[in-house]
Amino acid sequence: MCLAIPALLVEKRAHDQALVELGGIRKPISIALVPEANVGDYVIVHVGHAIGLLDPEEAQKTLALFAEMQSRTAEVQP
Amino acid sequence: MCLAIPALLVEKRAHDQALVELGGIRKPISIALVPEANVGDYVIVHVGHAIGLLDPEEAQKTLALFAEMQSRTAEVQP
Amino acid sequence: MRVDHDNPPPNPPNQASTVKKTYTRPLDIRHGRIDMGHGAGGKAAAQLIEELFLPALDNPFLRQGDDGAALPLPTLANGAGQLVMATDGHVVSPIFFPGGDLGCLAVHGTVNDVVMMGAQPLYLSASFIIEEGYPLADLQRIVQSLGAAAREAGVPVVTGDTKVVEKGKGDGVFISTTGVGLLAPGVSVSGKNARAGDVILVSGTIGDHGVAVLSQRESLAFETTIESDTAALHTLVAELMAAAPGAVRVLRDPTRGGLATTLNEIARQSGVGMRLQEAAIPVKPQVDAACELLGLDPLYVANEGKLIAIVAPEAAEAALAALRAHPLGAGAARIGEVTTDPHHFVQMDTRFGGRRVVDWLSGEQLPRIC
């Protein structure tokens, strides 16, 4: 449920509108629910609205956790 | 102008409506403008309305006139 | 290798396969309607084709199931002969009319175009464009009629296509058919071939189809026993060609635009004039009456089972006799001659004793009040 994807905010426009980019495509959306979003932020887009911000540091931490697991597995297995 | 044709009134219906026949086809029309028309009469039909009655006797007279001309011509020519 | 069952099944795996063979609930043809899913190319489309189209059009070529059909090609001596190809889109409204419907019309209209080239029709393709919401029952009637007409004409529908357009972006069903036929060597029948002195024949009464269709238009509604003449003319043409070998110069079915427009087309194409005799042109009394009523001229009303044949004068009698001997040509008549005329006028001696031009149809032929 709730298909939503992180996309890069590339342009803020009047009336809470903004342009986001994802994998080379661009789409106008509303940022009325995340008025604090700025160009360069990643927003979570659902039904044409940003419903939240993506925190790059937290994303990095999660990925680091995965990577750690990789080394741990590598450690345990051989 | 004013495409109108004589058609045989074959059925009177409610609300000034009637069915006419012409050459084997039948069509509903209005006789609001010729309320006196009766089944068996020939009416002059224009844009779905009877606009007048055809007088069979007069038609006969006119045709007789034509026929007379034929005999007169025949008389003169040979 | 990965495991195929990651969890213990809640039911004991007492059989090798617990998958069920997919059972598709049959189309509800009685109450169902076309929806956008039927045009999406997925399972619904496949089901529509399997349950509605294939049974109605049944033939082994169509059942090949590919996106096209591979077909035997009758060989002529020395590989001679030509291919003939003709296409028509069919958009009649109403779709069902006295004497026929869109389905059989789609066969006749295209088969006749192949036949009018002097060719033997071999195969048909059919492309359906269906409006969302169209009742499956009506669609089935159309497709069955199309199938029956194709079988009767001996010309199978070997490949097809179905598209669905949104409600309000179509008009029930449109069918485009394409016919392929084989032209024997030496046969040349074309609108270009008319020559001054040739005789113009028509295979029967004109205007029946158009009047039958008009009679069903809500705004004009009139009662008539006239039925569309829609028919495939391949056997009629075969008889004609046999009776007047090498003498048939032009064949053309006077569909849209009627006899008048078709003759003008031929006159222009051949660079000739024509002279018709109004009294010789067969028109049914009811067609005449309907035209009187609506301010139309039967010369411009469509036919779907008639042909115009322009033949060399010396073969005219034989050709006319051959037409008349066939049930579809029983009302055939000689209606005029080809003339020399740099203006390519089609003229007509009126029954009344006058003369006039019979021009191209200009615009649409609409019911008139004046």
Next chain:
Amino acid sequence: MRVDHDNPPPNPPNQASTVKKTYTRPLDIRHGRIDMGHGAGGKAAAQLIEELFLPALDNPFLRQGDDGAALPLPTLANGAGQLVMATDGHVVSPIFFPGGDLGCLAVHGTVNDVVMMGAQPLYLSASFIIEEGYPLADLQRIVQSLGAAAREAGVPVVTGDTKVVEKGKGDGVFISTTGVGLLAPGVSVSGKNARAGDVILVSGTIGDHGVAVLSQRESLAFETTIESDTAALHTLVAELMAAAPGAVRVLRDPTRGGLATTLNEIARQSGVGMRLQEAAIPVKPQVDAACELLGLDPLYVANEGKLIAIVAPEAAEAALAALRAHPLGAGAARIGEVTTDPHHFVQMDTRFGGRRVVDWLSGEQLPRIC
């Protein structure tokens, strides 16, 4: 003999003929629109064909001017070989999209169906159903694009038909095309021919066409540089067949329903299963992104210039190399194998390391929110 001039002409009859050669004002293609008169089969229709269609589709067959075309039939030794016939209705919306338009699509879609039979495409017919009010300028663009695509594919549009439907009963323009081709003796390419062990190839990235069209839908509008892949694949197939003689079992263009549906069709037709490798299936990043955004699966998105080739395993490398050597197959990939499976499942090993069924498209593929 009757008199030709009943009244003394008011101007002295100083010339033999006072009739003026009919001058038809040329179509106002810039501002004009299709009206019902253009479909009535009369002068307006003739003018439309002469001024708009004939110049755009120019070829001697079409200029024959009959209701069908008589065509030379390339002879094969001993009259062997088969005829191939395929048809498609084209109803794309919007009519103009990045990388193409309805016109070229109508050529490619049908030429490819002929080509996917392993045949050489020879001739096309085109049936146009045009909505009243459609701008002549846009119609000309479409027809010119169709003509250009036909010329590029070397497959002339030899016969055609034009119908006009009332505003609100069509959607701009629909084009049904039918292609005829010649199948050399001994060639058998069919969806029925896949065998367990065969290799599945695709000629390039999938989903480009569908995404290009979707990007233009008002309600979804997104910006992308993706263009439709629409193309005629006859030369690509020729190279492929030459490189893997006798080894090409199935060819199919994954149009409506996309790669997934087409593979399911073949699996069912051949009575086999398939196993795909997701990581091997080429998808452009923007296509992937658009699908993410709209909740679509690129496996179900339409292509108009791609083919699936199922080839004998021993010829797979040669076949892939041949595809890659052609500009239209540069992105070709080996994406899976044919398996034995009484359930005819198409399965896929996911890039993630899992496995899943790749089923038929069910209903329409619509943008989703969940």
Next chain:
Amino acid sequence: MKYIDEFRDGALAKHIAERIAAEVKPDHHYRFMEFCGGHTHAISRYGVLELLPPNVRMIHGPGCPVCVLPIGRVDLAIELALQHDVILCTYGDTLRVPASGGLSLTKAKARGGDIRMVYSAGDALQMARDNPEKQVVFFAIGFETTTPPTALVIRDAAREGLKNFSVMCSHVLTPPAIRAILDGGRPRAGPPPAGSAPSGGSDPCEAGERGGHGSHETAEIEGFVGPAHVSVVIGSDPYAKFAQEYQKPVVIAGFEPLDVLQAILMLVRQVNEGRAEVENEFTRAVTPHGNLNAQAVMDDVFELRGAFEWRGLGTMPHSALQIREKYREYDAEARFNLGYRSVPDNKACECGAILRGVKEPRDCKIFGTVCTPENPIGSCMVSSEGACAAHYTYGRFRDIPVVAATEGAEA
């Protein structure tokens, strides 16, 4: 078809034609106008001209409601359809009438106007009943024949209290048009002496050369074939004053070709005998008083309009009808506050002169080249009943000597 086929009999036609040929004076040039397009149509379609001697010339009058419909009225109808978003109902005849800016109702429909062809005024009323959320306007055209059905639907709409129906009334009257034709030239003191040769000044060729476009000269029309179906409604009495005042014979005739031939014969006789009477060839349908029911409903709903523009004839006082104040609600011109703007005809168009019998279609520089039925420039080319369209569609062959191969073979 009874009462139709009998009046199209070619054998009888020959006899009447022979009588005409026998009775015309060889040195007199007879010039008659058939006022009605219906007669023009019969003459063209049946080839009646072929049956007339060379010195009897028929001038095609303005009696076609489509031809005389001015561009400005069609513009108003298009405005209703495209700007006021109404369902515009109209008879098939008006659909192709050219309007300003290269438009017509057909083209306006192609541009998105909701324009529906109706067969009867009643269909327009029904359209309003069926589409309560839309304004439905009936664009009503026609002479007195067509007016009573329009009056009926306005009366019915009022009785039902329909709020979404109105009529753009463009009904015109026949007598003023005939008068305009007669007034178009120099008034004549009296009838030409029976059997007298036409004076040089009245030679149609010279008149044509002198009279420019829009000039008020007229050719010497010696008599009129009077309306058939208009007269069914209004009766034959209204023509008496023309005959008297202008000393022109009028023969009311049916629209079948024998009727026309017979009327011509009757006109020839009146001219020969120096009479100027109203005669009625169409007694089978026309009475002196006409259809009183129809007249009553027309009178209830309509009143004379101050002035109305007729295409080709210009603006004429009291030549048309408008909806009475009490039915104002059903008057589309009032409801949509339409302002009429006259649009001049193409300068090259000779319709005015042609309608007055001063010129013939082939005298027009653009006849058959720029102006054709596909592309009508002037009013006479609009409907097949117009003088130019009739000549183009049915009579063009008359402009060339035809060499028919079969005829050649026979010769």
Next chain:
Amino acid sequence: MKYIDEFRDGALAKHIAERIAAEVKPDHHYRFMEFCGGHTHAISRYGVLELLPPNVRMIHGPGCPVCVLPIGRVDLAIELALQHDVILCTYGDTLRVPASGGLSLTKAKARGGDIRMVYSAGDALQMARDNPEKQVVFFAIGFETTTPPTALVIRDAAREGLKNFSVMCSHVLTPPAIRAILDGGRPRAGPPPAGSAPSGGSDPCEAGERGGHGSHETAEIEGFVGPAHVSVVIGSDPYAKFAQEYQKPVVIAGFEPLDVLQAILMLVRQVNEGRAEVENEFTRAVTPHGNLNAQAVMDDVFELRGAFEWRGLGTMPHSALQIREKYREYDAEARFNLGYRSVPDNKACECGAILRGVKEPRDCKIFGTVCTPENPIGSCMVSSEGACAAHYTYGRFRDIPVVAATEGAEA
């Protein structure tokens, strides 16, 4: 795609899977529910189950707004389109949901309903602006993720004073559904002792056999993968009470497959360690408090609904939202005076038991025969995120041993 592709990495997946395999106790059967259809989708589409050890079972929860949409609500939408002649705007997802009488919105559209798919609530509002003469109704569905945009358009419509726009609000709330799942069975006194083997009574097979359709038993779900995007809006705090009250671990996870795998690992660890906490795997987007702006606009426009029917779960109190009195004008249910009528599901349908984890799709007698994605009978077959549809569409191969020729060749 940044922040997407990284979370779909097959190599990393292998490592997490290996960790799960290493950490699960071989004699314990782990049963977790992913509440959200988004997780179900990820599991199905990426084949995540293949990477799990046989003793970790995922139960597909009811977290798909399409699946839980009751027939009666779709009936109302169809009533609006077919009987009230509105333009009904809706997300693509609802178009194929079966309604009464063999209908669906797709089929209602085919029957003439003016039904338009929109990509965003804003498109529905624009539709109303563009069609002032028509009533436009937005049929709004979705969980807390989708609710704020609906609230925005209602607020905007009110600001503009639009008279032709309203919303049929079918927004539902996640926490009550989770509670219903948990309450469905016998309340548990405490957490299972860490590492304890499941008791006989809690064996899912037996539970499935005992529990009939609609029974209130529940399988022993040991933990939840918690919502991703719902939590972006509502935050992670609301889950704390479940974890505590029911002593069930909850791991909020993103919808990418690595997120799911990682969440499963985290759940395994909680179970193994006897913890029942709320953990957040999706810290990159979910905060404890969620999106306060979104919550504010929701709160302005919506209030709790007394009760709402969830398809497959039955009627639950305070489980959905309704439009507040002050925006009543924009409430389609009020404007069109719609009366809700509940429609029972097909008797054969096992959705209730499946949603509770008591049964699996293949236990349903009509799974894959009568009930297919083309012909969904129960809620779980409606959307590809439903348990039955997911299994049918993506997982059916798991029911048969596959004999791949190439594999044979390799062997």
